Amino acid sequence: MDFQPNEDQLALQEGLRSFVEGRYGFDRVPEIEKQPFTREAWSELAEMGVFALRLPEAEGGVELGMVEAAIAFQELGRRLVPGPLIWSHLAASLVAGSATGETVVGGLDLTHPSSDPLLVEYGADLDVLLLLRSDGIDRVEATSLEGRPVGIPLDPLTPMLHVSELPKGERIAGADDAERFAVEGALLAAAQMLGIAELTLDYATEYARTREQFDRPIGSFQAIKHLLADCYVKASQARYAVYAAGATLDDPTVGDVVRAVSSAKVVAGEAAMHNARKCVQIYGGMGYTWELPPHYYLKRTFVLENAFGTIPTHAERVAARLAA
Amino acid sequence: MDFQPNEDQLALQEGLRSFVEGRYGFDRVPEIEKQPFTREAWSELAEMGVFALRLPEAEGGVELGMVEAAIAFQELGRRLVPGPLIWSHLAASLVAGSATGETVVGGLDLTHPSSDPLLVEYGADLDVLLLLRSDGIDRVEATSLEGRPVGIPLDPLTPMLHVSELPKGERIAGADDAERFAVEGALLAAAQMLGIAELTLDYATEYARTREQFDRPIGSFQAIKHLLADCYVKASQARYAVYAAGATLDDPTVGDVVRAVSSAKVVAGEAAMHNARKCVQIYGGMGYTWELPPHYYLKRTFVLENAFGTIPTHAERVAARLAA
């Protein structure tokens, strides 16, 4: 057992972090916000291997595992990289052109029938929409989608297409792949939330070190210190839960995959929401402005919390395993 | 509207507080613990009017209302006064001798059938046991009870009789009285928990003012201050929720009785548990000793939380009214 990142994993992390910091640093957000999705940016992500990461070499991939995918998505989460990242990554082996970024693939999780409106993230930017159902995956060409772009999405970096009716689509994969999508999708969303939990902690810590009130940095007050200490614990819990779930998916003999992944989604969801909320609070009035980072992170957290199963859904899934 | 205690209410509170402080102050606990229930102490409580409070004058009572009963039970709760207080108070109009303390009446709430063991508080000290069922109230003579005194009750001041089987009993009241018992019982338990929330706040505040570490009173650290500020908010919420429920029972035209009482049980339960827990924590190592007050309050809180419906039960009851 060596539950430390190996050198390749560290290199992957470093490479992605430096790419993402440069391309998606907060100073770029005002510009990105005007047009969150562009084909050029998407190609760059493909070149970085974000989608092909786990494909066999023969298919143009690098044959990495879920731990590496989790590390990659953690970095994407840290800088709120926009686009249907999870769907295109999952689709790499199913939809031609997804791995290279030529075909932009999004999706809708329909495994849990609900009365929710049909809101497709980046719907207007897609080539292909996948419909994830319990018994299989259906493919719909984006051109056949009828819908209305939502005027004000919650997350300014996640535009939504409100689809009036779903075409039936073409069945391209069965129940096994559907189950795999659901589980891996949940983990990748958790990984992005881990990134959010980390960066909101970093932002809030830095702000607390420099912002002065009552002639001292606010970070010298226990009230702020203890909030941040709790944020640190939550971000750490999220980190190791996500990595452990990745390692379990990579070798299911080391644990229960569903339990590991659902635990990660619960803990990372909790951490992202907690830390983003505290980040707003610690920034004080500035946390309530559009111009500073905290609100973007909080808003994205809601998007990811509602992707591939919420905290209560996954908590119940863990409970079901306990009782098994 | 004048939601302030009137002079009579203040006098009642003051009278009871001074009686209870003298007779049940913490210095008396080691002695009381050896024998939590005595007939003499019970007679004194009866003389103070604890049981006859709401009876008509013709029946030896003082014709007061639920607000006054809540005030009285808040004071009893503050000093952990032992005995089947709620049952004997409720039974005053139903069981001869209950109001005067000559007949000691306890009870078991069976309105929600469960697999819980039959644990009767102060079972070995009772004359009469009432069985509260949804469709009525049954009376059982304590002499006919077969059971085993529990060696180690959680609350050292609340001995338990573990009854093996319940006699059928004699039906002495119908569904209306049963409903009344359930609602008023919940409020009186909430009132006692209010007392606990208040006194644990007082104890912890006083300790924080005097205990020094790092060359300052621990109460000068924000970590402790903010814990106590939250305790203050909880105790206040409990106080006014309990009083409002009392006023609503006294005049049901001012609100929804069930909603008011269930809200009080939720909020007071939450406050007592929170404040008792924080009191242990703020006392630090001393909070973990038998010799100091915090643990007695925490233990009694569990007893009251499980009396006349728990927090989740009452929260659901409130929800049902919202959806009505």
Place this chain on the structure above:
Amino acid sequence: MDLRYSEADEKFRRELRDWFAEEVPKHGDPPGREDWAARREYDTGWQRKLFDAGYAGVNWPKEYGGRGATLTEELVYYEEMARARAPYIGMNFVGIRHGGPTVIAEGDERQKTTHLPRILRGEEVWCQGFSEPNSGSDLASLSTTAVRDGDHYVVNGHKIWTSFAHAAEYCELLVRTNPDAPKHRGISWMIMPMDLDGIEIRPLPTLLGEIDFSEVFLQDVWIPAENLVGAENDGWRITNVTLRFERGSAWAADIIELQSFLEELARLAKRITRDDAAAWDDRALRQEIGHLSAEVESLWAWIKFSISETAKTGIPGLDGSAIKLGFTELNQRIYETGTRLLGRAGLVREDVGPDLPSERIVDKFLNTLSLTIAAGSSQIQRNIISERILKLPKEPR
């Protein structure tokens, strides 16, 4: 302890209820977020209607054109306002709830006759110039200076979080008039006309994307000395007196709104399906909503207690901070629950389905994030509670 309203209160309630029932629908729906002129018209128009009906400044003394209502009548007013979903006080907020009451308490006769009737009639909009970029929680450290020059003060500084600055005719302004005194002792309170030279307004978009707030830059603004309210350097006391009076019954309308929102959530949860069942079938959700409702009830009772206390003693108690803390934290939790209940419908800030009020719920949730920060953050309130109410020792500085 009596929760029954008097016959006079109930008569007032019936009167109000009838009037709201008639007037609220007539006043129509509020205009869009960015139509400033229309919003001003809507808010001040409603204020004018209130004034004409005798309901403006319900808690202001009669001598200044208010209704001089008792505190319980005020409570009835807020209750009925919330029940009728009457227009929110909006742009009149600072004038009616803050600036006006301060002028009533501390202003001179000229200030009173100049401003009070116009505020009541919706003819004057006020804004607030208190916070500064470096003076948030530590408001008393403010550094905007006012230097006396003849019969004027020359003001320089930078204010932030000024709501509706560009729509306002006047600003209640805190300035430092004595830089050498201890920080609480060198502050003055003045009325700044917003049309003076040297005032620059720069909108500050909130996380809602709204530009209701601005930064206000003051460069050599010459304010007539007669606009000083109260004594020079007595501004901190003046501010705190008003603040303390402001709290209390003002929460009443919000509390009623929260209770009806929780009822709405219960209805919504019955309509929303998840996994082929109504969301309301989820006991965890029911318990959560029931729990939140119980807490709202308790705050409502607390406010009634606090108002009754003020009615008796004439002075608001110390509980304002504690009620503010409890209320604002609870408010956030309630709207977070609402947003979570919406599921993916909560990922948009406009309504995307029949009976799915995403816009209102999500925007309100975002709005609640400001409540635990503005007017003294939760951290500041906890300090106040622990030091002033619980008498815990101060921190070493």
Place this chain on the structure above:
Amino acid sequence: MDLRYSEADEKFRRELRDWFAEEVPKHGDPPGREDWAARREYDTGWQRKLFDAGYAGVNWPKEYGGRGATLTEELVYYEEMARARAPYIGMNFVGIRHGGPTVIAEGDERQKTTHLPRILRGEEVWCQGFSEPNSGSDLASLSTTAVRDGDHYVVNGHKIWTSFAHAAEYCELLVRTNPDAPKHRGISWMIMPMDLDGIEIRPLPTLLGEIDFSEVFLQDVWIPAENLVGAENDGWRITNVTLRFERGSAWAADIIELQSFLEELARLAKRITRDDAAAWDDRALRQEIGHLSAEVESLWAWIKFSISETAKTGIPGLDGSAIKLGFTELNQRIYETGTRLLGRAGLVREDVGPDLPSERIVDKFLNTLSLTIAAGSSQIQRNIISERILKLPKEPR
């Protein structure tokens, strides 16, 4: 990042599992709470068996009679110990986990050969003399004095929270040897034989009613100077080094125990009925238990990460405080959930029904209340995390 154990680890695991399967049942059930002689016999007897089988001091270096196991083997040891519900370390705790390792790291040869083998064989029980009535969170302010007199130290003071003091042969004692130095610089660490004159032990009942802890009064206790461990006045550093090594894998057994307790709760909830349904049918309860389990998983992963880091760097990282904070707070929540699930059966501290383990669950809940206080309260851990890990500025003093 690899969670797979090596073949050698797995071999060790099989070996251990077989041995525990054979020996645990033979060792029988622990004796009653107050039968001290039997408890000592039970705890030290088990230690002796571990020693004879080569499993004593699994993390101690081989040269001192330990197994010198790798950190992952140590983890395997704790995992299997928890799975087998092997006897708890009990009275051997201070010697094996604290006093012994300190002597290994800082003691001289004589101290090592005198104490280490006897601790390992269960022949020496140690207790801890660190806390004092006025030195809890602020341990470094301790005031028990040791004054050198010839080849002895004369010790006077008052210690508290000393576990099993009356059963122990030795006490690891912190004393002040230089009253004039800054508080962290005047402390020494010594080994005090418990049979010296001048030691008075007074039991301190806990909220469980147990008397595992005592106060220890020291009046002119003459401790041989050779019992000083490390240099005079270097005791604070020595204590902290050991503390830091102590954390980490030691939580592993508790984590496994928590996971199996949550599984037990799920089974229990299926048997308990409430309102004519199984408690487990309550979605709110299932979500709560699932949520708690997810958090346990995350801490387990964190501990594995932390152990792997230590294995690589040789030095435990700074996360010990954070893991302690997370683990102890979670532990309390889990046993509170268990106690609440018991309902009225949780109002007694003995078993009152078939398959209703009230005694164990309720007592364990009460026990968890100490976890957020002892060995650095949650408040102290948050200070450490914020100052040492997050590098936030210190408070003014």
